[in-house]
Amino acid sequence: xxxxxxxxxxxxxxxxxxxxxxxxxxxxxxxxxxxxxxxxxxxxxxxxxxxxxxxxxxxxxxxxxxxxx
Numbered sequence: 001x002x003x004x005x006x007x008x009x010x011x012x013x014x015x016x017x018x019x020x021x022x023x024x025x026x027x028x029x030x031x032x033x034x035x036x037x038x039x040x041x042x043x044x045x046x047x048x049x050x051x052x053x054x055x056x057x058x059x060x061x062x063x064x065x066x067x068x069x
Contacts, residue, residue: 021058025050 028050035046 017061020061021054024054024057028054 028046032043032046032050035043
């Protein structure tokens, strides 16, 4: 489980961590498109997993940044 303090402060050297949810979102879209080519039945699972993983990463980044600013 991720902790809110895992990411520390968002300084200039660590600004790239805020792009992780965007990368996960794009990867989810690509996986969704590939799964759509093979099967159309379980695409909702790919969508839910992408949303859940994105939230698991974005929430600690937000609260870690908000706590230290």
